[in-house]
Amino acid sequence: MSENEPIKRVSLVCSKGGLDEVYPSLIMANGARMEGIEASIFFTFFGLNAIVKKTHKNLKVATVGNAALNLAMPMLKMPITMPFPTLIGAIPGVSNFATWLMKNEMEKLDVPPVDEFLEMCDDAGVEIYACKMTVDMFKLTIDDFVPQVKGIMTVGEFYEKSAGAQIIFT
Amino acid sequence: MATREIAGVTVEIDENGYMTDHTAWTKAIAEAFAKEEGIDELTDRHYIVIDFMRKEYEENGTGPSIRKLNKQSGVNTKELYQLFPGGPAKKAALIAGIPKPQGCV
Known part of the structure:
Protein backbone atom coordinates (compact mmCIF):
# COMPACT_ATOMS: atom_id res chain seq x y z
CA MET A 1 0.00 0.00 0.00
CA ASN A 58 -29.06 -1.97 28.50
CA LEU A 59 -25.30 -1.58 28.13
CA LYS A 60 -23.65 0.07 31.11
CA VAL A 61 -20.67 2.22 32.00
CA ALA A 62 -18.54 0.32 34.56
CA THR A 63 -17.99 2.35 37.74
CA VAL A 64 -15.95 -0.27 39.61
CA GLY A 65 -12.29 -0.66 38.80
CA ASN A 66 -12.49 2.06 36.18
CA ALA A 67 -9.58 4.32 37.08
CA ALA A 68 -10.22 6.63 34.13
CA LEU A 69 -13.61 7.84 35.39
CA ASN A 70 -12.03 11.12 36.51
CA LEU A 71 -12.49 12.16 32.88
CA ALA A 72 -16.25 12.18 33.42
CA MET A 73 -16.03 14.47 36.46
CA PRO A 74 -16.55 17.70 34.50
CA MET A 75 -20.02 16.33 33.59
CA LEU A 76 -20.76 16.70 37.32
CA LYS A 77 -19.12 20.14 37.46
CA MET A 78 -16.08 18.73 39.26
CA PRO A 79 -12.41 18.93 38.27
CA ILE A 80 -11.11 16.50 35.67
CA THR A 81 -8.31 15.53 38.05
CA MET A 82 -10.66 14.25 40.76
CA PRO A 83 -10.47 10.45 41.08
CA PHE A 84 -13.66 8.43 41.30
CA PRO A 85 -13.36 5.95 44.24
CA THR A 86 -14.15 2.43 43.14
CA LEU A 87 -16.04 1.79 46.42
CA ILE A 88 -18.52 4.54 45.57
CA GLY A 89 -18.84 2.94 42.15
CA ALA A 90 -20.01 -0.25 43.85
CA ILE A 91 -23.04 1.44 45.47
CA PRO A 92 -26.25 0.24 43.74
CA GLY A 93 -27.45 2.74 41.18
CA VAL A 94 -24.13 4.49 40.63
CA SER A 95 -23.36 2.58 37.42
CA ASN A 96 -26.90 3.30 36.23
CA PHE A 97 -26.38 6.97 36.96
CA ALA A 98 -23.06 7.08 35.08
CA THR A 99 -24.72 5.29 32.19
CA TRP A 100 -27.60 7.74 32.16
CA LEU A 101 -25.14 10.62 32.25
CA MET A 102 -23.21 9.35 29.25
CA LYS A 103 -26.35 8.57 27.24
CA ASN A 104 -27.56 12.08 27.97
CA GLU A 105 -24.31 13.66 26.77
CA MET A 106 -24.29 11.45 23.68
CA GLU A 107 -27.83 12.49 22.80
CA LYS A 108 -26.74 16.14 23.00
CA LEU A 109 -24.04 15.33 20.44
CA ASP A 110 -26.67 13.69 18.21
CA VAL A 111 -25.17 10.24 18.81
CA PRO A 112 -28.03 7.71 18.81
CA PRO A 113 -28.62 5.00 21.44
CA MET B 1 -9.67 33.08 -0.40
CA ALA B 2 -9.52 30.70 -3.31
CA THR B 3 -12.00 30.91 -6.13
CA ARG B 4 -13.03 28.56 -8.86
CA GLU B 5 -15.19 28.64 -11.92
CA ILE B 6 -18.25 26.43 -12.01
CA ALA B 7 -21.32 26.50 -14.26
CA GLY B 8 -20.04 29.67 -15.91
CA VAL B 9 -19.65 31.71 -12.70
CA THR B 10 -16.79 32.34 -10.29
CA VAL B 11 -17.42 31.30 -6.67
CA GLU B 12 -15.33 31.47 -3.51
CA ILE B 13 -14.29 28.12 -2.07
CA ASP B 14 -12.50 26.89 1.06
CA GLU B 15 -9.44 24.63 1.14
CA ASN B 16 -11.67 21.55 0.73
CA GLY B 17 -13.39 22.93 -2.36
CA TYR B 18 -16.66 23.75 -0.60
CA MET B 19 -18.44 27.05 -1.31
CA THR B 20 -17.94 29.65 1.39
CA ASP B 21 -20.96 31.78 0.46
CA HIS B 22 -24.06 29.64 0.18
CA THR B 23 -26.10 32.60 -1.09
CA ALA B 24 -24.11 32.52 -4.33
CA TRP B 25 -25.41 28.99 -4.96
CA THR B 26 -27.71 28.18 -7.89
CA LYS B 27 -29.22 24.98 -9.23
CA ALA B 28 -26.84 25.19 -12.17
CA ILE B 29 -23.92 25.14 -9.71
CA ALA B 30 -25.49 22.17 -7.90
CA GLU B 31 -25.76 20.26 -11.16
CA ALA B 32 -22.18 21.01 -12.12
CA PHE B 33 -20.88 19.88 -8.69
CA ALA B 34 -23.03 16.74 -8.94
CA LYS B 35 -21.56 15.84 -12.32
CA GLU B 36 -18.05 16.22 -10.93
CA GLU B 37 -19.01 13.82 -8.12
CA GLY B 38 -20.34 11.26 -10.57
CA ILE B 39 -24.05 12.00 -10.11
CA ASP B 40 -25.41 12.48 -13.62
CA GLU B 41 -28.81 13.86 -12.76
CA LEU B 42 -30.22 15.54 -9.67
CA THR B 43 -33.73 14.23 -9.06
CA ASP B 44 -36.49 15.59 -6.81
CA ARG B 45 -35.21 13.20 -4.12
CA HIS B 46 -31.74 14.76 -4.32
CA TYR B 47 -33.28 18.21 -3.99
CA ILE B 48 -35.22 17.21 -0.87
CA VAL B 49 -31.83 16.50 0.74
CA ILE B 50 -30.16 19.58 -0.75
CA ASP B 51 -32.96 21.93 0.33
CA PHE B 52 -33.02 20.40 3.83
CA MET B 53 -29.25 20.84 4.17
CA ARG B 54 -29.39 24.46 3.07
CA LYS B 55 -32.26 25.19 5.46
CA GLU B 56 -30.40 23.54 8.36
CA TYR B 57 -27.27 25.49 7.53
CA GLU B 58 -29.15 28.78 7.42
CA GLU B 59 -30.83 28.05 10.76
CA ASN B 60 -27.95 26.44 12.68
CA GLY B 61 -24.78 27.47 10.89
CA THR B 62 -23.87 23.85 10.19
CA GLY B 63 -25.15 21.03 8.00
CA PRO B 64 -27.29 18.30 9.60
CA SER B 65 -26.05 14.91 10.81
CA ILE B 66 -27.07 11.76 8.92
CA ARG B 67 -29.32 10.96 11.87
CA LYS B 68 -31.16 14.26 11.52
CA LEU B 69 -31.44 13.81 7.77
CA ASN B 70 -32.89 10.34 8.34
CA LYS B 71 -35.45 11.57 10.87
CA GLN B 72 -36.46 14.93 9.48
CA SER B 73 -35.68 15.36 5.79
CA GLY B 74 -38.04 12.69 4.44
CA VAL B 75 -35.14 10.75 2.89
CA ASN B 76 -33.98 7.78 4.98
CA THR B 77 -30.39 6.68 5.54
CA LYS B 78 -30.52 3.86 3.00
CA GLU B 79 -31.80 6.11 0.23
CA LEU B 80 -29.36 8.83 1.23
CA TYR B 81 -26.46 6.49 0.53
CA GLN B 82 -28.01 5.53 -2.80
CA LEU B 83 -28.55 9.15 -3.84
CA PHE B 84 -25.06 10.29 -2.84
CA PRO B 85 -22.82 7.23 -3.15
CA GLY B 86 -19.43 7.37 -1.47
CA GLY B 87 -20.15 9.75 1.40
CA PRO B 88 -23.62 11.28 1.60
CA ALA B 89 -23.14 14.11 4.10
CA LYS B 90 -19.95 15.33 2.43
CA LYS B 91 -21.22 15.13 -1.13
CA ALA B 92 -24.64 16.54 -0.38
CA ALA B 93 -23.03 19.49 1.42
CA LEU B 94 -20.73 20.17 -1.51
CA ILE B 95 -23.61 20.06 -3.99
CA ALA B 96 -25.81 22.16 -1.67
CA GLY B 97 -23.18 24.89 -1.56
CA ILE B 98 -22.56 24.72 2.21
CA PRO B 99 -19.35 23.90 4.11
CA LYS B 100 -18.27 20.35 4.87
CA PRO B 101 -20.20 19.02 7.91
CA GLN B 102 -18.14 18.99 11.10
CA GLY B 103 -19.84 16.21 13.09
CA CYS B 104 -18.53 12.66 13.55
CA VAL B 105 -21.91 10.98 13.19
Whole structure:
Protein backbone atom coordinates (compact mmCIF):
# COMPACT_ATOMS: atom_id res chain seq x y z
CA MET A 1 0.00 0.00 0.00
CA SER A 2 1.45 3.35 -0.98
CA GLU A 3 1.83 6.00 1.65
CA ASN A 4 -1.02 8.38 0.86
CA GLU A 5 -3.47 5.93 -0.61
CA PRO A 6 -6.94 6.49 0.87
CA ILE A 7 -8.35 3.74 3.11
CA LYS A 8 -10.90 1.66 1.20
CA ARG A 9 -12.07 -0.89 3.79
CA VAL A 10 -12.04 -1.21 7.57
CA SER A 11 -12.83 -4.25 9.66
CA LEU A 12 -13.56 -3.48 13.30
CA VAL A 13 -13.44 -6.02 16.12
CA CYS A 14 -15.53 -5.10 19.16
CA SER A 15 -14.54 -7.37 22.04
CA LYS A 16 -15.99 -5.51 25.03
CA GLY A 17 -19.56 -4.79 25.96
CA GLY A 18 -19.65 -1.69 28.16
CA LEU A 19 -21.55 1.26 26.71
CA ASP A 20 -18.32 3.25 26.45
CA GLU A 21 -16.60 0.22 24.91
CA VAL A 22 -19.15 -0.31 22.15
CA TYR A 23 -19.66 3.28 21.00
CA PRO A 24 -16.17 3.66 19.48
CA SER A 25 -16.74 0.75 17.08
CA LEU A 26 -20.15 2.05 16.05
CA ILE A 27 -18.87 5.59 15.56
CA MET A 28 -15.85 4.44 13.58
CA ALA A 29 -17.84 2.08 11.35
CA ASN A 30 -20.54 4.64 10.65
CA GLY A 31 -17.92 7.35 10.17
CA ALA A 32 -16.15 5.15 7.64
CA ARG A 33 -19.32 4.78 5.59
CA MET A 34 -19.81 8.55 5.74
CA GLU A 35 -16.42 8.84 4.05
CA GLY A 36 -17.28 6.24 1.45
CA ILE A 37 -15.15 3.56 3.12
CA GLU A 38 -16.48 -0.01 3.32
CA ALA A 39 -16.92 -1.11 6.93
CA SER A 40 -17.77 -4.19 8.94
CA ILE A 41 -17.90 -4.92 12.68
CA PHE A 42 -17.12 -8.33 14.13
CA PHE A 43 -18.54 -8.59 17.67
CA THR A 44 -16.80 -11.08 19.94
CA PHE A 45 -16.61 -12.05 23.64
CA PHE A 46 -18.50 -9.55 25.83
CA GLY A 47 -18.92 -7.28 22.83
CA LEU A 48 -21.78 -9.62 21.85
CA ASN A 49 -23.88 -7.84 24.49
CA ALA A 50 -24.21 -4.99 22.00
CA ILE A 51 -26.04 -7.13 19.44
CA VAL A 52 -28.07 -9.50 21.62
CA LYS A 53 -31.75 -8.48 21.55
CA LYS A 54 -32.21 -8.93 25.30
CA THR A 55 -29.18 -6.85 26.29
CA HIS A 56 -28.28 -4.32 23.60
CA LYS A 57 -30.50 -1.57 25.00
CA ASN A 58 -29.06 -1.97 28.50
CA LEU A 59 -25.30 -1.58 28.13
CA LYS A 60 -23.65 0.07 31.11
CA VAL A 61 -20.67 2.22 32.00
CA ALA A 62 -18.54 0.32 34.56
CA THR A 63 -17.99 2.35 37.74
CA VAL A 64 -15.95 -0.27 39.61
CA GLY A 65 -12.29 -0.66 38.80
CA ASN A 66 -12.49 2.06 36.18
CA ALA A 67 -9.58 4.32 37.08
CA ALA A 68 -10.22 6.63 34.13
CA LEU A 69 -13.61 7.84 35.39
CA ASN A 70 -12.03 11.12 36.51
CA LEU A 71 -12.49 12.16 32.88
CA ALA A 72 -16.25 12.18 33.42
CA MET A 73 -16.03 14.47 36.46
CA PRO A 74 -16.55 17.70 34.50
CA MET A 75 -20.02 16.33 33.59
CA LEU A 76 -20.76 16.70 37.32
CA LYS A 77 -19.12 20.14 37.46
CA MET A 78 -16.08 18.73 39.26
CA PRO A 79 -12.41 18.93 38.27
CA ILE A 80 -11.11 16.50 35.67
CA THR A 81 -8.31 15.53 38.05
CA MET A 82 -10.66 14.25 40.76
CA PRO A 83 -10.47 10.45 41.08
CA PHE A 84 -13.66 8.43 41.30
CA PRO A 85 -13.36 5.95 44.24
CA THR A 86 -14.15 2.43 43.14
CA LEU A 87 -16.04 1.79 46.42
CA ILE A 88 -18.52 4.54 45.57
CA GLY A 89 -18.84 2.94 42.15
CA ALA A 90 -20.01 -0.25 43.85
CA ILE A 91 -23.04 1.44 45.47
CA PRO A 92 -26.25 0.24 43.74
CA GLY A 93 -27.45 2.74 41.18
CA VAL A 94 -24.13 4.49 40.63
CA SER A 95 -23.36 2.58 37.42
CA ASN A 96 -26.90 3.30 36.23
CA PHE A 97 -26.38 6.97 36.96
CA ALA A 98 -23.06 7.08 35.08
CA THR A 99 -24.72 5.29 32.19
CA TRP A 100 -27.60 7.74 32.16
CA LEU A 101 -25.14 10.62 32.25
CA MET A 102 -23.21 9.35 29.25
CA LYS A 103 -26.35 8.57 27.24
CA ASN A 104 -27.56 12.08 27.97
CA GLU A 105 -24.31 13.66 26.77
CA MET A 106 -24.29 11.45 23.68
CA GLU A 107 -27.83 12.49 22.80
CA LYS A 108 -26.74 16.14 23.00
CA LEU A 109 -24.04 15.33 20.44
CA ASP A 110 -26.67 13.69 18.21
CA VAL A 111 -25.17 10.24 18.81
CA PRO A 112 -28.03 7.71 18.81
CA PRO A 113 -28.62 5.00 21.44
CA VAL A 114 -27.05 1.61 20.61
CA ASP A 115 -30.20 0.03 19.10
CA GLU A 116 -30.82 2.98 16.79
CA PHE A 117 -27.10 3.20 15.99
CA LEU A 118 -27.06 -0.45 14.85
CA GLU A 119 -29.98 0.31 12.51
CA MET A 120 -28.22 3.41 11.23
CA CYS A 121 -25.00 1.46 10.58
CA ASP A 122 -26.92 -1.29 8.80
CA ASP A 123 -28.78 1.24 6.64
CA ALA A 124 -25.44 2.86 5.84
CA GLY A 125 -24.09 -0.48 4.62
CA VAL A 126 -21.98 -1.54 7.62
CA GLU A 127 -21.86 -5.35 7.78
CA ILE A 128 -22.37 -6.69 11.29
CA TYR A 129 -21.22 -10.17 12.35
CA ALA A 130 -21.05 -12.25 15.53
CA CYS A 131 -18.07 -14.43 16.42
CA LYS A 132 -18.84 -18.17 16.19
CA MET A 133 -16.63 -19.31 19.04
CA THR A 134 -18.04 -16.89 21.60
CA VAL A 135 -21.60 -17.39 20.31
CA ASP A 136 -21.12 -21.09 21.13
CA MET A 137 -19.49 -20.33 24.46
CA PHE A 138 -22.37 -18.09 25.57
CA LYS A 139 -24.94 -20.66 24.29
CA LEU A 140 -26.45 -18.20 21.83
CA THR A 141 -28.07 -18.76 18.42
CA ILE A 142 -28.69 -16.42 15.49
CA ASP A 143 -32.24 -15.85 16.82
CA ASP A 144 -30.81 -14.15 19.91
CA PHE A 145 -29.36 -11.33 17.82
CA VAL A 146 -30.83 -8.11 16.50
CA PRO A 147 -31.91 -8.35 12.84
CA GLN A 148 -28.98 -6.22 11.68
CA VAL A 149 -26.56 -9.11 12.37
CA LYS A 150 -25.74 -10.61 8.97
CA GLY A 151 -24.34 -13.83 10.28
CA ILE A 152 -22.10 -15.79 12.62
CA MET A 153 -18.51 -16.21 11.45
CA THR A 154 -15.41 -18.11 12.48
CA VAL A 155 -12.20 -16.17 12.89
CA GLY A 156 -11.04 -17.65 9.58
CA GLU A 157 -14.09 -16.31 7.77
CA PHE A 158 -13.53 -12.97 9.45
CA TYR A 159 -10.01 -12.76 8.00
CA GLU A 160 -11.33 -13.84 4.60
CA LYS A 161 -14.00 -11.11 4.74
CA SER A 162 -11.35 -8.61 5.77
CA ALA A 163 -9.22 -9.08 2.65
CA GLY A 164 -7.72 -5.73 1.74
CA ALA A 165 -9.11 -4.08 4.88
CA GLN A 166 -7.47 -2.35 7.80
CA ILE A 167 -8.30 -4.36 10.92
CA ILE A 168 -9.01 -2.37 14.08
CA PHE A 169 -9.36 -4.16 17.41
CA THR A 170 -11.22 -2.49 20.26
CA MET B 1 -9.67 33.08 -0.40
CA ALA B 2 -9.52 30.70 -3.31
CA THR B 3 -12.00 30.91 -6.13
CA ARG B 4 -13.03 28.56 -8.86
CA GLU B 5 -15.19 28.64 -11.92
CA ILE B 6 -18.25 26.43 -12.01
CA ALA B 7 -21.32 26.50 -14.26
CA GLY B 8 -20.04 29.67 -15.91
CA VAL B 9 -19.65 31.71 -12.70
CA THR B 10 -16.79 32.34 -10.29
CA VAL B 11 -17.42 31.30 -6.67
CA GLU B 12 -15.33 31.47 -3.51
CA ILE B 13 -14.29 28.12 -2.07
CA ASP B 14 -12.50 26.89 1.06
CA GLU B 15 -9.44 24.63 1.14
CA ASN B 16 -11.67 21.55 0.73
CA GLY B 17 -13.39 22.93 -2.36
CA TYR B 18 -16.66 23.75 -0.60
CA MET B 19 -18.44 27.05 -1.31
CA THR B 20 -17.94 29.65 1.39
CA ASP B 21 -20.96 31.78 0.46
CA HIS B 22 -24.06 29.64 0.18
CA THR B 23 -26.10 32.60 -1.09
CA ALA B 24 -24.11 32.52 -4.33
CA TRP B 25 -25.41 28.99 -4.96
CA THR B 26 -27.71 28.18 -7.89
CA LYS B 27 -29.22 24.98 -9.23
CA ALA B 28 -26.84 25.19 -12.17
CA ILE B 29 -23.92 25.14 -9.71
CA ALA B 30 -25.49 22.17 -7.90
CA GLU B 31 -25.76 20.26 -11.16
CA ALA B 32 -22.18 21.01 -12.12
CA PHE B 33 -20.88 19.88 -8.69
CA ALA B 34 -23.03 16.74 -8.94
CA LYS B 35 -21.56 15.84 -12.32
CA GLU B 36 -18.05 16.22 -10.93
CA GLU B 37 -19.01 13.82 -8.12
CA GLY B 38 -20.34 11.26 -10.57
CA ILE B 39 -24.05 12.00 -10.11
CA ASP B 40 -25.41 12.48 -13.62
CA GLU B 41 -28.81 13.86 -12.76
CA LEU B 42 -30.22 15.54 -9.67
CA THR B 43 -33.73 14.23 -9.06
CA ASP B 44 -36.49 15.59 -6.81
CA ARG B 45 -35.21 13.20 -4.12
CA HIS B 46 -31.74 14.76 -4.32
CA TYR B 47 -33.28 18.21 -3.99
CA ILE B 48 -35.22 17.21 -0.87
CA VAL B 49 -31.83 16.50 0.74
CA ILE B 50 -30.16 19.58 -0.75
CA ASP B 51 -32.96 21.93 0.33
CA PHE B 52 -33.02 20.40 3.83
CA MET B 53 -29.25 20.84 4.17
CA ARG B 54 -29.39 24.46 3.07
CA LYS B 55 -32.26 25.19 5.46
CA GLU B 56 -30.40 23.54 8.36
CA TYR B 57 -27.27 25.49 7.53
CA GLU B 58 -29.15 28.78 7.42
CA GLU B 59 -30.83 28.05 10.76
CA ASN B 60 -27.95 26.44 12.68
CA GLY B 61 -24.78 27.47 10.89
CA THR B 62 -23.87 23.85 10.19
CA GLY B 63 -25.15 21.03 8.00
CA PRO B 64 -27.29 18.30 9.60
CA SER B 65 -26.05 14.91 10.81
CA ILE B 66 -27.07 11.76 8.92
CA ARG B 67 -29.32 10.96 11.87
CA LYS B 68 -31.16 14.26 11.52
CA LEU B 69 -31.44 13.81 7.77
CA ASN B 70 -32.89 10.34 8.34
CA LYS B 71 -35.45 11.57 10.87
CA GLN B 72 -36.46 14.93 9.48
CA SER B 73 -35.68 15.36 5.79
CA GLY B 74 -38.04 12.69 4.44
CA VAL B 75 -35.14 10.75 2.89
CA ASN B 76 -33.98 7.78 4.98
CA THR B 77 -30.39 6.68 5.54
CA LYS B 78 -30.52 3.86 3.00
CA GLU B 79 -31.80 6.11 0.23
CA LEU B 80 -29.36 8.83 1.23
CA TYR B 81 -26.46 6.49 0.53
CA GLN B 82 -28.01 5.53 -2.80
CA LEU B 83 -28.55 9.15 -3.84
CA PHE B 84 -25.06 10.29 -2.84
CA PRO B 85 -22.82 7.23 -3.15
CA GLY B 86 -19.43 7.37 -1.47
CA GLY B 87 -20.15 9.75 1.40
CA PRO B 88 -23.62 11.28 1.60
CA ALA B 89 -23.14 14.11 4.10
CA LYS B 90 -19.95 15.33 2.43
CA LYS B 91 -21.22 15.13 -1.13
CA ALA B 92 -24.64 16.54 -0.38
CA ALA B 93 -23.03 19.49 1.42
CA LEU B 94 -20.73 20.17 -1.51
CA ILE B 95 -23.61 20.06 -3.99
CA ALA B 96 -25.81 22.16 -1.67
CA GLY B 97 -23.18 24.89 -1.56
CA ILE B 98 -22.56 24.72 2.21
CA PRO B 99 -19.35 23.90 4.11
CA LYS B 100 -18.27 20.35 4.87
CA PRO B 101 -20.20 19.02 7.91
CA GLN B 102 -18.14 18.99 11.10
CA GLY B 103 -19.84 16.21 13.09
CA CYS B 104 -18.53 12.66 13.55
CA VAL B 105 -21.91 10.98 13.19
